[in-house]
Amino acid sequence: MDYNSKEAQEEIKRIIQNALREDVGDGDHSSLSCIPTTAVGKARLLVKDDGILAGVAFAKAVFKEVDPTLQIDVRIEDGSPVKYGDEAFYVTGSSQSILKAERLALNAMQRMSAIATKTKLFVDLLEGTGTKILDTRKTTPGIRILEKWAVVIGGGVNHRYGLYDVIMLKDNHIDFAGGVSKAIQKTKQYLKDTNRDLKIIVEARDLEEIKEILTNDGVYRILIDNFNYEDTRKAVALIGDQCLTESSGGITQDTARKYAECGVDFISSGALTHSVYNLDLSLKAVHE
Numbered sequence: 416m417d418y419n420s421k422e423a424q425e426e427i428k429r430i431i432q433n434a435l436r437e438d439v440g441d442g443d444h445s446s447l448s449c450i451p452t453t454a455v456g457k458a459r460l461l462v463k464d465d466g467i468l469a470g471v472a473f474a475k476a477v478f479k480e481v482d483p484t485l486q487i488d489v490r491i492e493d494g495s496p497v498k499y500g501d502e503a504f505y506v507t508g509s510s511q512s513i514l515k516a517e518r519l520a521l522n523a524m525q526r527m528s529a530i531a532t533k534t535k536l537f538v539d540l541l542e543g544t545g546t547k548i549l550d551t552r553k554t555t556p557g558i559r560i561l562e563k564w565a566v567v568i569g570g571g572v573n574h575r576y577g578l579y580d581v582i583m584l585k586d587n588h589i590d591f592a593g594g595v596s597k598a599i600q601k602t603k604q605y606l607k608d609t610n611r612d613l614k615i616i617v618e619a620r621d622l623e624e625i626k627e628i629l630t631n632d633g634v635y636r637i638l639i640d641n642f643n644y645e646d647t648r649k650a651v652a653l654i655g656d657q658c659l660t661e662s663s664g665g666i667t668q669d670t671a672r673k674y675a676e677c678g679v680d681f682i683s684s685g686a687l688t689h690s691v692y693n694l695d696l697s698l699k700a701v702h703e
Contacts, residue, residue, distance in 0.1 A: 416576055418472075418564050426560050427473065431480045433557070434519045446514045456510035456700060458517075460503040460524070463695040466532035468497045469568040470524030471504060473561060477520045482512035494531070494568045505701070517698045523558075527565035528694035534569025534687050537671055546675035546682055549574040549661065553685035562688045574683055575616075582606075583616045583638070595624055599631045616661070625650050629657055639679065640664045647677040 416423055462468070471493045478485045485508035491497060506513055537548040550566040551574055552559075563573050575581035584598045592598035595617065602615055614635035619625045628637055634657075639650045641664035654660055661681040662674045674682055 416560070416563070416573060418560075418567070423560060424476075427476055428480065430558055430561065431477055431519070435481065435515075438518060439515055443511065443515045446511045450510050450514070452509075452511065454510040455508060456513060457505060457507045457703065458513050458698050458700050459505050460520075461697045461699050462491075462497045462501040462503060463499055463697060465498045466496070466528055466694045467535045467569055468495050468503055468524075468528055468694075469493050469531035469565045470520075470527035470561075473523050473527065473564075474504070474520040477516050477523070478506055478512075481516040482509055484508050485512055485516075494570075497528075503696075506698075513698075521696055521698055523561055525693035525696050526555075526691070527561055527568070528696065529691035530562055530565035530688055531569035532694060533691050534566050534571040536668060537682075537684065537687070538570040540668060540672050541675045541682070544672070544675035546679055547572045548671075548687070549681050549683040550687045551663075551683055551685040552577065553689045555688070566687055571687065572681070580613070581616060582613050583618070585618045585638075586620060586640075589618070589624075595619075595627045596631055599628070599634065603633055619650070622646060622649060622653065625653055629654065634658050636661055636681070638663055638683075644673055644677055647674060647679065651678040 468491055471489060475487050478487055485506055488505040491501060491503045534548060541548060548571045550563055550571060554562045563576065567573060575583060582602055584602060589595050589598045592601055599615065599617060606613060615633060616636045616638055617628050617634050618638040618640050619628060620640060625637060628634055636659040637654055638661045639647055642650060647662055651660055659681065660679040661683055662679045663683040666674055666682055666684055671682055
């Protein structure tokens with residue numbers, strides 16, 4: 416996805432508006448009660464951890480949505496390595512507006528930075544192998560675009576975005592359809608009948624399923640799921656250049672390089688988005 420596209424920006428705007436509705440309600444009464452409407456202030460985004468920064472562009476969108484007059488002075492861009500004590504940006508303007516936007520901007524940036532940091536770890540582990548790291552649909556409901564955006568910022572590649580943009584025939588689809596070949600054939604007929612142009616990814620549980628998948632044309636990628644290293648190498652050899660290959664299933668930082676060395680084109684990991692610890696960031700008032 417192009418995160419600067421109109422479609423993406425509209426989705427991001429919806430997330431911001433819903434999050435503000437959830438957080439602000441009928442007013443930020445903590446600020447309204449003790450800070451004058453005319454008060455102007457300045458705050459800095461302070462990094463209190465080491466990692467990859469992500470969410471700066473999103474934070475700018477949050478501040479703009481809350482108050483278009485707020486001024487953002489970005490010192491560190493998305494995708495940059497950061498360390499404790501770095502200052503990512505300064506925001507200047509209405510003190511009430513800064514406080515209203517603070518928690519949403521921080522929550523998103525902390526999670527996005529954590530995802531970008533973890534993704535970069537995998538990217539570095541796979542360096543030189545030609546294998547790329549993919550995310551999954553194992554994302555937080557309602558903010559998928561932010562988490563997948565963070566994966567890209569960290570140097571990873573997005574898998575399908577949802578159920579609508581790529582067809583992925585997994586074990587349950589195959590079993591309910593009556594087998595691998597039937598699932599693929601029915602899918603191809605469906606695409607023809609509905610005039611859709613969608614890539615087809617098929618999951619394989621063993622080498623026999625891979626052999627059967629290869630008797631069908633039109634498959635874009637085979638997902639080699641929960642294979643050991645030896646069988647992964649055999650699968651890659653069987654598939655050759657007939658279609659792309661992807662390893663998945665509990666792959667960790669300890670095993671990713673070994674799977675990449677089996678020759679797969681991609682490794683997918685749900686852990687990129689579902690098992691991260693937020694990067695520590697704070698928005699602190701600047702006293703001038």
